Amino acid sequence: MTLEMNYLEHFTAAVEAGSIGKAARSLNISQPGLTRSIRILEEQLEVTLLERSVKGVTPTDFGANFYTRAKSILLEANRAQLEIREMRGEIERTLSIATLPTLANFVLPEATIKFMDIHQNVKVRVVQKARKEILSSLVEGEFDIIFSILDDEMLGYKNPDPQIMEQEITSQLLFFDRPSVIVRRDHPVLETKKNIKEELLNYPWIMPRPESDQRLYLNKFYADAGLSLPKIAIECQSTPYLKSLVTQSDYIGFLTTNFVSIEEHTGLIVSLDLPGMKNSIPFGIQYRSDRPVSGLAQSMFIQMEKVCQELSASKAKFLKSKTPPTAGANLKFSLPEAGAKGS
Numbered sequence: 331m332t333l334e335m336n337y338l339e340h341f342t343a344a345v346e347a348g349s350i351g352k353a354a355r356s357l358n359i360s361q362p363g364l365t366r367s368i369r370i371l372e373e374q375l376e377v378t379l380l381e382r383s384v385k386g387v388t389p390t391d392f393g394a395n396f397y398t399r400a401k402s403i404l405l406e407a408n409r410a411q412l413e414i415r416e417m418r419g420e421i422e423r424t425l426s427i428a429t430l431p432t433l434a435n436f437v438l439p440e441a442t443i444k445f446m447d448i449h450q451n452v453k454v455r456v457v458q459k460a461r462k463e464i465l466s467s468l469v470e471g472e473f474d475i476i477f478s479i480l481d482d483e484m485l486g487y488k489n490p491d492p493q494i495m496e497q498e499i500t501s502q503l504l505f506f507d508r509p510s511v512i513v514r515r516d517h518p519v520l521e522t523k524k525n526i527k528e529e530l531l532n533y534p535w536i537m538p539r540p541e542s543d544q545r546l547y548l549n550k551f552y553a554d555a556g557l558s559l560p561k562i563a564i565e566c567q568s569t570p571y572l573k574s575l576v577t578q579s580d581y582i583g584f585l586t587t588n589f590v591s592i593e594e595h596t597g598l599i600v601s602l603d604l605p606g607m608k609n610s611i612p613f614g615i616q617y618r619s620d621r622p623v624s625g626l627a628q629s630m631f632i633q634m635e636k637v638c639q640e641l642s643a644s645k646a647k648f649l650k651s652k653t654p655p656t657a658g659a660n661l662k663f664s665l666p667e668a669g670a671k672g673s
Contacts, residue, residue, distance in 0.1 A: 333374065335407065339381060340367040345397045349386040398470070405471035406621075422453040425626040428464040429456065429477040430543055431567050433613070436588055437504070437641075438477055441633040448633075452626060460541040468499065468618060474627045479543055480612040498619040502631065505638050507586040508608040509547060510601040514577050520600060522601040527555060527604055534563035535582045537573050544584050551607060573599065586611065608623070 341356065344364065348354040353363045372379050379393035389397055412424070425445075429438060434456070442454055459467065464476045480501050511530065513519055522529040531552075537545050537560075545562075552559050564581065566572055569589050576583040577598045593599040615631055617623055 333646065334367075335404070336372045337367045338404055340364050341393075342397060342400050342404060343372055344368060344380060344387055345389050345393065347386075348388065350382075402470050409471060420630060422451065423449075423626065424453045424455060425624070425630060426455045426473045427457070427475055427477060427630070428459055428467055428473045430461060430464070430479065431458045431538060432542070432544060432586070432589070433477055434458050435569060437634055437637050440637045440640075441630060444633040445630050446637065447534045448629065449626065460539075461543050461546075462541065465499075465616075466573065468616065471618070471621075474624055475617045477615055478613070480616070482612050499616050500619045501616045502614050503612055504614040504634055506612055507588050508609055509544075509607055509611060510585060510587045510590065511607075512573075512576055512583045512585060512590055512599050512601055514579070515597050515600055517580060519582075519598070519602075526602065527552070527606075528557060530582055530602075531558060531560055533580055533582050535560045535584070536564040536566060536575055537562050537566055537584060541563055544566075548584050551604075555606060592614070 343353040343357055350361055354361045377392040378390050380387040468476050549559055572583050574580050590599050
């Protein structure tokens with residue numbers, strides 16, 4: 331049995347559009363032609379892929395499973411064509427990276443500058459997404475590598491997407507960081523003598539969107555403690571905005587210590603060590619094990635390692651001299667011990 335690529339393209343378009351008519355228009359083909367392609371595909375596979383109704387089309391269980399595979403095949407085919415064109419010099423070479431919004435301003439910018447100094451004719455594409463989204467996109471072949479937290483259990487992912495679980499993903503550890511609840515230096519909660527976790531629930535919080543890694547981690551932390559979840563009064567994706575608001579009000583924030591080391595050192599922000607909160611979270615890059623890692627991706631990882639080493643050296647220099655850190659110094663930064671590797 332041979333599956334035509336255009337049949338896969340027609341099927342995925344129908345799933346994504348939720349309508350035969352919309353999909354046909356996006357593909358610039360007739361509705362009968364699109365319907366015929368999907369019917370042939372169903373006959374070849376001997377299963378029903380789409381449920382039709384007056385509201386449109388939705389994938390069956392078979393269809394949902396096949397969609398993931400078909401999408402991956404189409405992305406791989408497109409990537410292969412692009413790589414050939416890149417090798418022939420017809421288009422720019424491209425490195426695609428996905429990262430968490432909380433990590434976009436840390437390590438990656440400095441590493442990208444170093445990378446571009448070496449690869450001046452390469453285009454770098456960086457996209458910010460939530461953890462589950464970037465994992466799915468990695469499996470589907472949308473990105474070369476992702477820069478992310480490496481421990482999903484910390485976020486409460488008890489039932490990961492089976493499509494992701496069966497797709498072997500390789501992880502390479504870059505550094506550890508520590509989660510931290512942050513408040514302004516004269517916040518009234520600092521006078522609490524006991525049950526600080528419960529006392530924090532009496533104040534409004536500022537956090538990223540619900541599917542963000544920090545929000546998932548914090549919700550799991552409070553749920554595991556048998557307590558109600560914090561009241562999120564403000565949602566934002568901007569770390570500078572969050573820190574500014576925390577320093578000027580009674581709002582409670584939650585970040586890893588990499589992002590508040592300067593404010594903590596200067597006394598603007600206090601990080602709270604809460605009982606039961608993990609001391610270290612692993613961060614690094616991940617890529618698909620079944621596909622060769624490109625030379626560009628390897629080069630970016632090397633630059634990220636160099637940035638991590640420089641940050642670690644800045645920390646050591648500060649501890650030795652006890653002089654105020656520069657804006658890029660990361661006082662809480664810790665590299666993995668020798669021999670530590672990703673899975």
